[in-house]
């Protein structure tokens with residue numbers, strides 16, 4: 496199937512091996528680069544249970560697709576994501592705790608199972624060994640900001656608005672943002688201000704906070720830059736890039752001693768790849784030769 500990408504109007508080949516999705520568009524704008532779009536534009540890409548599950552499924556799938564080396568995630572229509580679907584998503588939660596046929600203990604277990612499955616669908620982004628770049632425009636709130644906190648790199652357009660919105664719907668955020676945000680940014684004080692108040696944050700403020708690393712004048716600029724970045728990453732050795740992602744994730748969650756031991760053990764095998772020789776030869780040619788790497 497061919498789909499028209501918003502970023503350049505060029506027709507791109509859709510990935511043929513993926514399951515069929517109801518609310519996601521998945522294409523391959525450049526060799527080894529997957530482009531995943533949340534696609535409920537009429538509902539500002541708010542996450543109903545189906546779309547939520549599809550996010551987990553697509554990243555689990557792309558993790559195993561050896562032809563894919565980097566991924567761009569964006570929203571279609573006017574926004575990146577307006578958070579949990581306040582009708583369908585909340586209905587799924589309330590159906591559990593308003594079920595009079597069940598006691599508190601059983602309701603709690605059912606809720607735990609549901610929250611855990613929601614968490615896992617976003618953690619699939621972090622666990623995917625390929626770098627994921629989110630390209631954010633318009634609203635990115637609640638569950639949406641949780642999604643981007645699991646990504647490797649965040650770019651946005653200048654119209655983007657961010658909010659850790661959960662307190663406004665009466666819950667403590669539980670699908671990743673509170674757990675990841677202070678590993679991303681430096682200001683615990685600002686994090687708390689944002690999380691306790693749910694106030695909107697502009698793209699410029701998100702940049703100064705460190706949540707996004709670049710801001711572009713338009714969404715098209717943001718998408719083009721995100722796809723160009725993904726292509727640059729995809730042209731590197733996948734052994735080196737994926738080992739780097741795993742090591743950065745591990746280092747974030749462990750002591751320096753533990754994580755330096757992790758890369759020691761990792762590289763005693765991974766250093767022996769043909770990619771090292773190919774990359775070194777290309778570097779010595781001063782750009783005259785381009786290294787081509789086998790899939791992993």
Ligand SMILES: CCC/C=C/C=C/C(=O)SCCNC(=O)CCNC(=O)[C@H](O)C(C)(C)COP(=O)(O)OP(=O)(O)OC[C@H]1O[C@@H](n2cnc3c(N)ncnc32)[C@H](O)[C@@H]1OP(=O)(O)O
Pocket residue numbers: 537538539541542573577578579580581582609610613634636637638639660661664669670
């Ligand atoms: C265990 C899991 C726990 C997870 C918790 C997650 C929590 C959260 O995500 S908290 C955040 C919840 N989201 C919101 O509070 C946002 C609600 N939406 C809005 O405030 C506005 O829609 C928004 C500012 C995002 C955009 O405004 P705009 O004027 O551009 O669009 P609208 O005309 O308001 O909306 C267009 C249609 O989209 C529907 N819609 C928007 N957001 C949601 C949503 N979150 N859930 C369901 N539907 C949404 C809106 O109803 C309009 O639909 P229609 O009336 O049929 O045209």
